[in-house]
Amino acid sequence: MDDGVRSVTKRRKPTSADVARLAGVDRSTVSLVLGGKALGRVSDGVRILVERAAREVGYLPNAAARALRTGHTHIIALVVPQATNPFFTAVLRGAEREAQQRGYAVLLVNAEHDAAWEERLIHTLSSHAVSGFVLWRAPSSTSFEALGGACVLVEVERSGVPSILLDVPAGVRAAVKHLLDLGHTRIGHFAADLAHDTFAVRADALERTLAEAGLERLGAWTARAPLEFDLARSVARAWLQLTPRPTAVVCDDDLLAAALIKAARDDGRGVPSELSVVGFGDLEVARVVEPEITTVSAEPEALGQQAVASLLRLLSGAPAPTSPIVLPTRLVVRASTAPPG
Incomplete structure (x- = not known):
């Protein structure tokens, strides 16, 4: 030098x-x-x-001069459904790491599960030379035109658009089979109260795995709650008054699992002695609650990194892949699951 x-x-x-x-x-x-x-x-x-x-x-x-020359600001918009969810904090870290290596910045955009608001955001940002978008919801036809095709979808598929998926079915199957191996036959589902493809996939995988084991599950053994700790805890408290109750529960998210564990303790029920709990995501909350949560590890940082890498390949002129990239999931067994008491 x-x-x-x-x-x-x-x-x-x-x-x-x-x-x-x-x-x-x-x-x-x-x-x-x-x-x-x-x-x-x-x-x-x-x-x-x-x-x-x-x-x-x-x-x-000089970003301004570069934008005038190229029509791009080298900014990627990461449009997430709920920025306060710890899952998306981890996704952002992975996205930023990949983007910085290529000279791009990442703009975190919170859509708050509002499809109409998200459409407005996409149109506004695309008119200000944002280079590309990472989306958790498939855009409408008009929005896709506004994007100029410069987008990658995460946990959702649309023909002709690159997408990154988690192997959710394999993760849910592993969680259910873990509970079955422990001896549980009354398995409930604490589901996210959100209309999104990934949660429909989780419910379907749960039903299929139980059916393959010859088990029928009572409809009452499914509860839905927002991905907000206090609201989920309140829903869980009421749900735990069921008779008969499930002896084990698969949750759509680690935050829901933590809320369920807290609600069970509020009601004087031991976890896992009276109720086994499995989460999804392997977020930090899964390791700081007591007991630590058995969960499906989804590696959100890798998800963000792969989404940005795919978008940058698209922006460089590479053809869109014809099939989605599927990232593996794995079950991490901790202290929140045990044989039924």
């Missing part, structure tokens, strides 16, 4: 030429790397060298 470049840039604003001299590459390579266009054109070793040089001299590309 050139000490002369460092001393000069301390006296004036650094330029891309300074980055090029310090990294030992030409300015076009710097432009590709810092413009987020290095994929397939610049080796990872050179990309890392350029990024390190840019940090050392304190060079930041």
Whole structure:
């Protein structure tokens, strides 16, 4: 590295030429790397060298000028249904990690489970040169046109649009079979009160796995609650007054599982001695409650990282894949499950 470049840039604003001299590459390579266009054109070793040089001299590309030249701001909109859910905090970390490596920033957009509001957000953001979108809801035809096809779907599928899915059926099957192996036959479902494909898939996988085991489940053994701790806890309290009650419950989310455990304790019921609980997500809350929650690990950071990587491939001109990318899930057994008492 050139000490002369460092001393000069301390006296004036650094330029891309300074980055090029310090990294030992030409300015076009710097432009590709810092413009987020290095994929397939610049080796990872050179990309890392350029990024390190840019940090050392304190060079930041002029985003406004770049937007005028290219029509893009190198911003990705991550439109999530509920930004307060810890799952999406982890998704954002993975998305930002991948985006930063390619010179992009991530804008977190909270749709609050409101389809009409989400459509308005998409139209507003697409008119302000947002480069691409990661969405949890399939856009309408008019919104898809506004996006110019620059979007990736997560946990939902639409023909012709790249999508990233969790292997939800395998995760739910593993959870139910774990409870069956422990000896449970009265298995309930604490479901998210949301109309989204992923929750319909969870319910279907639960029903199918129980049916394969020759078990019929009472309709009363399903409860629905918002993904908000206090409201879910209130729903769970009333639900636990059922007779007969399930001896084990599969929850759509770790937050619901934590609320159910808290409600059971409010009612003087032991977990897992009187009620086994399985969550979904493997979020931090699953490890900080007592007992720690047996859960289906969904690795939300990997989900965010893969979604952004797929979007950037699309933005670079690569053809949209014909089938979704499916990320694995796995059951993590902790202390919230045991044989029925």
